Amino acid sequence: MTKPLVSILIPAYNAEKWIGYTLESAVGQTWPQKEVIVVDDGSTDQTGEIARQFASKQVQVVTTENRGAAAARNHAFKLSQGDYIQWLDADDLLARDKIERQLEAVRRDDNKRILLSSPWATFHYRTRRAQFVPTRLWQDLPPVEWLARKMGENLYMQTATWLTSRELAEAAGEWDVMLHTDDDGEYFCRVLLASNGTRFVREARVFYRSTSWSHRVSHVGTSDKKKEAILQSMKLHVRYLRSLEESERVRKICLTYLQRWSEHFYLERPDLFAELQDLATQLQGRLDIPTLRWKYAWMEPAFGWKAARMAQMMLPQLKASLIRHWDRMMFALEDQAAVLQATDESNFTRQKASTRFGTRACPK
Numbered sequence: 394m395t396k397p398l399v400s401i402l403i404p405a406y407n408a409e410k411w412i413g414y415t416l417e418s419a420v421g422q423t424w425p426q427k428e429v430i431v432v433d434d435g436s437t438d439q440t441g442e443i444a445r446q447f448a449s450k451q452v453q454v455v456t457t458e459n460r461g462a463a464a465a466r467n468h469a470f471k472l473s474q475g476d477y478i479q480w481l482d483a484d485d486l487l488a489r490d491k492i493e494r495q496l497e498a499v500r501r502d503d504n505k506r507i508l509l510s511s512p513w514a515t516f517h518y519r520t521r522r523a524q525f526v527p528t529r530l531w532q533d534l535p536p537v538e539w540l541a542r543k544m545g546e547n548l549y550m551q552t553a554t555w556l557t558s559r560e561l562a563e564a565a566g567e568w569d570v571m572l573h574t575d576d577d578g579e580y581f582c583r584v585l586l587a588s589n590g591t592r593f594v595r596e597a598r599v600f601y602r603s604t605s606w607s608h609r610v611s612h613v614g615t616s617d618k619k620k621e622a623i624l625q626s627m628k629l630h631v632r633y634l635r636s637l638e639e640s641e642r643v644r645k646i647c648l649t650y651l652q653r654w655s656e657h658f659y660l661e662r663p664d665l666f667a668e669l670q671d672l673a674t675q676l677q678g679r680l681d682i683p684t685l686r687w688k689y690a691w692m693e694p695a696f697g698w699k700a701a702r703m704a705q706m707m708l709p710q711l712k713a714s715l716i717r718h719w720d721r722m723m724f725a726l727e728d729q730a731a732v733l734q735a736t737d738e739s740n741f742t743r744q745k746a747s748t749r750f751g752t753r754a755c756p757k
Contacts, residue, residue, distance in 0.1 A: 396426045399492050399556075400475030404465030406434040408483035409443055411602065415483050416447045424492040427451060431483075432469045435459030440483070463568035463576045470562065478557045485553050486520060488598035495556045498594045505558035508588040511597035513551040517717045518724035520600045535590045537637040540582065544630060545646040547653055552577045553599045561587055574619040575626040582633045603717065620657055624665050627654060628672065648678040656683035660699055 401419045405412055412431075419429045433441040433456040444454045457468060466480065479492060495509040512531060514523035528548045530539060542548055557565075564587035568580050585591070631647045651669050658666040659682065666680075673680045685693060685701050689708075692701040 396424075397476035397496065398474060399424055399427045399477045399479055399496075400470075400473035401427060401429045401479045401481055401492075402466060402469035402473060403429065403431045403481050403483055404434055404462045404469065405431055405436065405440050405444065405483035406459065406462065406465070407436045407438045407440060409436075409439040411484035412440050412443050413446075415481065415486060416444060416452070418486040418489070419481060420447060420452060421489050422487065422492050423490045424496060427492070428453070428473065428475060430469045430472050431455070432457060432465040434462065434465040461570060461573070463570045463572065463580075467567045467570070470567075476559055478559060478562045479553070480555065480557075481553045484602040484604060485551070486600040486602070487553060488600070491597045491599060492556060494597040495594045498592060504589065505560040506564075506587065506589040507558075508561060508584060508591045509556040509597075510550055510591050510593050511554045511556075511599055512595060513554050513599040513601050515601045515603045517603050517720035519720055519727070522720065523600055525598070530593075531595075532593050533591060534593075536585045536588060537634070539585060539591055540630075540634050540637065541643065541646050544634060544650040547650075549578060550581070551599055551601045552581075553601070554597075555581065555584070557584055571622075572626055573616075573622040575623055579626045579629050582630060586633055586637070603713065617662070620662050620665060623654065623657060624668060627651065627669070631672065631676075644676045644678065647676050648673055648680075651676075652680055652683075655680050656685075656702060659683045 399422075401422070403412075403415065403419065408415075416429065416431070419427075429447075429452040431444045431447075431452070431454045433444060433454065435456070435458045441454065441456050448454050453472065455468070455472065457465065462482075470478065477492075477496070479487075481487065491511060495511060498509065499507070510530075512525045512527070514525040516523040529542050529546060530548050530550055534542070561584060565580065565583040569576055572579055627650070630650065634643055634647060651673055655666060655669055658669060670680050684690065685698070685705055689701050689705040692704055696704075
């Protein structure tokens with residue numbers, strides 16, 4: 394029986410620091426039938442040049458004008474031939490047997506509408522420091538329950554965790570190029586709706602690199618475009634869940650979801666907050682004024698809600714930045730130590746060989 398071809402599709406923009414590692418994890422997959430397609434989305438750094446060092450019969454690298462990650466993914470999909478699709482961002486890593494483990498979980502009587510998922514963990518530089526923390530999405534679930542848990546409990550699955558059949562990807566349609574953030578969340582909602590449910594493969598693993606907030610597509614910050622995109626994605630999430638189940642339970646879940654994300658619009662974009670309030674009314678509820686986490690709520694009386702929320706946004710980013718810099722330093726030290734050890738072992742091997750054959754190694 395012929396093994397299915399898997400297309401590993403990688404959109405890349407100014408990812409020169411990471412693209413080499415990502416391609417190593419893709420090319421090094423133990424599943425033999427694979428193709429890797431990198432779409433360099435108009436990078437202004439050395440991303441394309443580094444990626445082309447991996448070019449081969451299995452690895453194709455193309456360069457396009459900068460149109461965003463969603464457009465790059467759509468382009469990669471059109472170029473692909475695989476029976477299964479593995480989406481992979483240009484800074485993330487797959488465990489060597491990730492794809493093989495998931496395809497081993499496909500049963501003979503399965504149709505192509507089973508959506509395969511896997512565990513994931515964040516890391517900065519050293520993957521061995523990554524901690525896999527299970528959530529209630531880490532199990533086999535029907536589409537309605539998966540989406541209800543995601544929205545009601547503020548959970549998600551990282552993009553690379555999924556392995557999608559081509560039939561399922563075609564049924565879901567293209568990535569939405571108009572969404573400047575959360576395009577992955579909205580896209581996989583459509584994949585989920587077209588599926589017969591998820592199958593969680595515990596042995597497969599994905600490593601999600603935690604980069605600086607300013608470089609993350611998912612970071613909303615003060616961007617009006619991203620706030621508008623988030624609102625559009627939220628409306629679609631609500632519509633998708635209600636298309637699967639129209640009930641009091643679902644309406645409450647949707648209201649919880651809207652309330653949690655409303656802080657992105659309150660005061661800063663009252664027009665968008667009003668749209669959320671209208672949607673809440675349609676769900677037979679009403680949004681409250683967003684509250685800050687207890688660590689920052691004490692600041693509101695003295696400095697105002699906007700300043701307190703800014704602290705709530707920025708202080709965790711500062712902490713993450715310090716941890717990231719520390720991990721980078723340790724990664725560099727460990728890498729240097731590994732190089733020195735390899736050099737010592739190589740010198741020892743040469744010395745041993747010269748002794749064996751009755752010669753002396755030439756001094757340097």
